[in-house]
Amino acid sequence: MIAIHNNPSEVLFHYRWIDYCEKNNIPYRLVNCYDDDIVEQLSGCSGLMWHYHQAGFKDIVMAKPLLFALEQSGLKVFPDFNTAWHFDDKVGQKYLFEALKIDLATTWVFYDKEEAIKWADRSDYPKVFKLRGGAGSQNVKLVRSVSAAHSLINQAFGKGFPAYDAWGSVKERIRKWRLGKTNAFDVLKGFVRLINTPRYAKVMGNEIDYIYFQEFIPNNDCDIRIIVIDGKAFALKRMVRENDFRASGSGDFRYEREAFDPRCVSLSFEYTHKLKAQCVAYDYVFDQDNTPRLVEISYGFANKVYDPCTGYWDEQMNWHEGPFNPYGWMVELMLKETSI
Ligand SMILES: Nc1ncnc2c1ncn2[C@@H]1O[C@H](COP(=O)(O)OP(=O)(O)O)[C@@H](O)[C@H]1O
Numbered sequence: 001m002i003a004i005h006n007n008p009s010e011v012l013f014h015y016r017w018i019d020y021c022e023k024n025n026i027p028y029r030l031v032n033c034y035d036d037d038i039v040e041q042l043s044g045c046s047g048l049m050w051h052y053h054q055a056g057f058k059d060i061v062m063a064k065p066l067l068f069a070l071e072q073s074g075l076k077v078f079p080d081f082n083t084a085w086h087f088d089d090k091v092g093q094k095y096l097f098e099a100l101k102i103d104l105a106t107t108w109v110f111y112d113k114e115e116a117i118k119w120a121d122r123s124d125y126p127k128v129f130k131l132r133g134g135a136g137s138q139n140v141k142l143v144r145s146v147s148a149a150h151s152l153i154n155q156a157f158g159k160g161f162p163a164y165d166a167w168g169s170v171k172e173r174i175r176k177w178r179l180g181k182t183n184a185f186d187v188l189k190g191f192v193r194l195i196n197t198p199r200y201a202k203v204m205g206n207e208i209d210y211i212y213f214q215e216f217i218p219n220n221d222c223d224i225r226i227i228v229i230d231g232k233a234f235a236l237k238r239m240v241r242e243n244d245f246r247a248s249g250s251g252d253f254r255y256e257r258e259a260f261d262p263r264c265v266s267l268s269f270e271y272t273h274k275l276k277a278q279c280v281a282y283d284y285v286f287d288q289d290n291t292p293r294l295v296e297i298s299y300g301f302a303n304k305v306y307d308p309c310t311g312y313w314d315e316q317m318n319w320h321e322g323p324f325n326p327y328g329w330m331v332e333l334m335l336k337e338t339s340i
């Protein structure tokens with residue numbers, strides 16, 4: 001019996017898992033991971049599936065500790081430790097990729113202001129600045145000059161950065177409203193959040209005493225996201241925003257198979273073996289030699305965006321045209337592992 005966290009939100013995976021279990025007569029039990037007696041609720045279950053979210057304030061407090069504790073006791077969990085310890089943590093990912101010899105775009109992280117200034121003074125520009133967490137390009141900025149780098153370094157080792165960029169979010173909501181991708185209420189919400197920041201940002205506190213820079217890979221009009229689950233891969237091309245270098249969160253997508261360089265797919269299969277992970281989304285851009293360069297990974301993704309995907313690859317790089325159900329793959333992964 002698989003346990004599934006009881007949250008029917010359409011931005012999360014649960015309703016898709018439940019639907020797959022219902023249609024395939026797979027027994028499951030709904031549980032509430034926030035309940036004090038959650039461990040007891042899981043008795044008799046072989047696994048727990050929970051799509052926790054980077055902006056879920058309770059999730060930030062306790063999702064990883066609960067899942068890792070359960071995994072240590074022998075319960076199968078989704079996402080497991082190898083899949084998720086680095087979720088929403090680009091600093092952790094830098095070390096992981098260096099240690100596993102996975103080719104991440106060159107990334108520098110400093111914990112000492114003087115070291116950061118020394119590096120900034122001898123660097124060329126632009127570079128990319130990121131916070132360790134955040135999605136949809138929210139905390140990703142272009143650093144155009146040494147003086148811009150200095151001011152970011154001063155802030156990082158001074159008052160720090162809020163995890164939620166309130167002004168950036170207002171601007172992004174207005175951009176989407178102009179393009180007809182969101183409504184006026186969403187814009188209004190952005191203004192309210194200037195005063196009342198989202199709860200998750202309060203939980204996370206300020207990002208402070210580290211600074212993250214990445215090599216800037218220019219001239220990309222899109223990024224390519226490849227998602228690998230249980231030996232199968234599907235893809236999404238995301239166009240960058242107008243007059244911007246950032247694709248994630250733009251809301252402008254392409255799905256045709258020809259949009260995807262097979263090198264990104266085979267690299268993603270290779271990396272997933274190295275990571276020993278259940279489910280990974282890889283974001284790539286292309287450098288001046290047209291080589292795919294990884295910029296970050298994530299286990300979670302916005303499920304509806306991938307519904308129009310036109311097919312998937314298997315590990316032999318065969319293309320399977322037509323609709324498919326990656327949420328079913330996640331459930332099957334749990335059944336496979338639990339039957340070992
Ligand atoms: N080093 C880089 N060089 C060029 N473009 C980048 C680089 N890193 C990120 N980007 C662009 O910025 C977007 C957001 O960056 P990413 O690291 O994926 O953050 P997020 O977690 O917000 O998705 C990407 O979709 C990509 O288009």
Ligand SMILES: [Mg+2]
Pocket residue numbers: 136248283296
């Ligand atoms: Mg990204």
